[in-house]
Amino acid sequence: MNTDLLRSSSDKHPKPTDIAFQYGTAGFRTLGSTLDSVLYRVGVLAALRSRKLDGRTIGVMVTASHNAAQDNGVKLVDPRGEMLDGSWEAHATTLANAPTTEAFLEAVSTLIRNSQIDLSKPAHVVYARDTRPSGEELVRALEDGLKAAGAEGRDAGVTTTPVLHYLVRAINTKGTADAYGEDTQEGYYKKLGDAFKELVQGRPPLDPIIIDCANGVGAIAAEAMSSILANTLVFDLHNTSIDKEELLNNSCGADFVKTQQKSPPQLVDVLKPNQRACSFDGDADRLMYFYHDENGQFRMLDGDKIAGLVAAFIVDLVKTAGLADEISVGVVQTAYANGASTKYLSDRLPVKCVPTGVKHLHHAAERFPIGVYFEANGHGTVVFSPSTLSTLSSHQPSTPAQDRAHKHLLALTSLINQTVGDALSDMLLVEVVLSHKSYGGAEWDSLYEDLPNRLVKVSVADRSVYQTEDAERKLVSPPGLQGKIDEIVRRYEGGRSFVRPSGTEDVVRVYAEAMVRSQVDELAFTVAGLVY
Numbered sequence: 001m002n003t004d005l006l007r008s009s010s011d012k013h014p015k016p017t018d019i020a021f022q023y024g025t026a027g028f029r030t031l032g033s034t035l036d037s038v039l040y041r042v043g044v045l046a047a048l049r050s051r052k053l054d055g056r057t058i059g060v061m062v063t064a065s066h067n068a069a070q071d072n073g074v075k076l077v078d079p080r081g082e083m084l085d086g087s088w089e090a091h092a093t094t095l096a097n098a099p100t101t102e103a104f105l106e107a108v109s110t111l112i113r114n115s116q117i118d119l120s121k122p123a124h125v126v127y128a129r130d131t132r133p134s135g136e137e138l139v140r141a142l143e144d145g146l147k148a149a150g151a152e153g154r155d156a157g158v159t160t161t162p163v164l165h166y167l168v169r170a171i172n173t174k175g176t177a178d179a180y181g182e183d184t185q186e187g188y189y190k191k192l193g194d195a196f197k198e199l200v201q202g203r204p205p206l207d208p209i210i211i212d213c214a215n216g217v218g219a220i221a222a223e224a225m226s227s228i229l230a231n232t233l234v235f236d237l238h239n240t241s242i243d244k245e246e247l248l249n250n251s252c253g254a255d256f257v258k259t260q261q262k263s264p265p266q267l268v269d270v271l272k273p274n275q276r277a278c279s280f281d282g283d284a285d286r287l288m289y290f291y292h293d294e295n296g297q298f299r300m301l302d303g304d305k306i307a308g309l310v311a312a313f314i315v316d317l318v319k320t321a322g323l324a325d326e327i328s329v330g331v332v333q334t335a336y337a338n339g340a341s342t343k344y345l346s347d348r349l350p351v352k353c354v355p356t357g358v359k360h361l362h363h364a365a366e367r368f369p370i371g372v373y374f375e376a377n378g379h380g381t382v383v384f385s386p387s388t389l390s391t392l393s394s395h396q397p398s399t400p401a402q403d404r405a406h407k408h409l410l411a412l413t414s415l416i417n418q419t420v421g422d423a424l425s426d427m428l429l430v431e432v433v434l435s436h437k438s439y440g441g442a443e444w445d446s447l448y449e450d451l452p453n454r455l456v457k458v459s460v461a462d463r464s465v466y467q468t469e470d471a472e473r474k475l476v477s478p479p480g481l482q483g484k485i486d487e488i489v490r491r492y493e494g495g496r497s498f499v500r501p502s503g504t505e506d507v508v509r510v511y512a513e514a515m516v517r518s519q520v521d522e523l524a525f526t527v528a529g530l531v532y
């Protein structure tokens with residue numbers, strides 16, 4: 001690496017003096033206008049990470065997901081398309097916070113030394129951004145970092161987060177026995193489209209699906225997918241104004257639906273009773289379904305409901321294929337999963353609870369032969385272990401019914417993104433299950449009844465004093481607080497509440513659920529009153 005070039009280009013991307021950056025659960029995320037130096041340094045870091053891994057391609061995604069338009073963010077993707085290894089998150093934070101160019105160069109040298117990075121290795125990085133206007137300049141800062149560090153960069157343009165994750169794995173497995181697919185967005189959508197067509201072949205056509213694209217990059221993705229699917233599934237796209245910055249995630253999108261527990265106002269007049277609709281978030285990795293019942297009442301089908309629907313479907317397919325003795329299915333949730341969903345799933349399957357954050361869910365799911373994971377907020381996917389894939393590829397079905405189920409399982413391994421949750425892929429998966437079960441929204445919804453719940457944020461002076469255990473369900477600090485929460489929760493029928501610091505915002509979150517709606521709010525606000 002050329003130190004002079006690194007020095008001169010770093011000088012062009014000075015770190016703002018008053019900001020401490022933190023690589024959190026979703027990478028760096030804050031006001032887009034403050035992130036120039038971070039992007040430059042992430043470029044250098046991505047190059048080093050690639051060299052450390054023998055020149056394998058690393059991904060960089062520039063997005064702030066469901067956050068407001070003025071925010072932006074950046075995260076790194078490891079070679080198999082998974083989130084950056086935890087030990088490198090700390091390196092990212094260290095590099096981002098070096099106060100001066102000299103301190104940054106020093107931090108880079110220390111990282112090279114401590115991680116024994118061989119600088120003679122090549123470096124490859126693929127990067128993309130969502131539709132946020134600040135993304136364009138941030139990508140230029142990233143490119144400066146890549147150039148200074150001597151990495152070969154590939155610009156994947158404006159696309160969704162899951163497409164970038166897919167590309168990383170596709171590039172790194174190209175020409176191998178595990179080739180994941182063609183390394184283009186079109187290649188990915190064609191893969192999904194072919195699998196979808198096979199899975200719904202011979203079934204009555206589905207009604208068009210209403211999609212709220214959150215005025216983000218999901219609109220571009222859905223448009224591309226729609227032309228591949230042609231008449232197999234018609235998309236009725238809404239909130240597709242990607243040119244109007246202020247509209248991004250504004251009163252629409254998956255996060256709006258989940259947190260407000262209502263449909264996006266732009267869709268209210270479009271939705272007929274019992275007609276299913278769904279929302280993506282700003283980078284199209286979260287999915288929320290909903291419908292209005294006969295009485296015009298909003299009904300939400302969130303990540304928990306998706307997990308319930310999908311897990312039961314896959315269990316049935318495995319049984320019908322004659323593989324129940326060889327392949328089992330497990331589910332991973334977080335503490336935010338509705339208690340009713342946990343009960344519904346635990347009665348049927350092994351269910352594991354892990355701390356918030358996709359990487360925890362993904363890793364836990366990888367331990368099951370087939371692992372289904374969804375956060376309640378709609379982020380999730382299904383992962384098939386290598387041994388499950390090899391069982392599937394060598395299985396010899398002995399009846400036509402087994403043969404059909406076996407083919408469908410194989411098609412699911414293509415339809416479902418194995419690297420990260422994808423709103424588009426998950427939506428097609430849900431549509432397949434609805435088609436096979438002949439379910440509308442109401443039938444799906446009736447799998448179980450959600451317990452009323454409430455999520456509130458509390459701003460505190462220092463959220464680091466809130467420390468948890470037991471997959472974030474219990475506080476160990478501040479001392480004595482958990483005992484007080486337990487005492488309050490006991491007063492409510494079916495009550496459950498927990499407090500944890502957010503990993504993405506400067507707040508503490510309080511979650512509560514109980515049998516009766518009016519009591520939930522009381523429980524949530526009483527517990528929130530203990531937090532200061």
Ligand code: NG1
Pocket residue numbers: 025026065336356357358375377379501502503504505509
């Ligand atoms: P934090 O801010 O740590 O609660 C939020 C979501 C997570 C996850 C991350 C990453 C909730 C309650 N929390 O985390 O589920 O999606 O953002 O985007 O929805």
Ligand code: ZN
Pocket residue numbers: 065066161281282283284285286
């Ligand atoms: Zn997102």
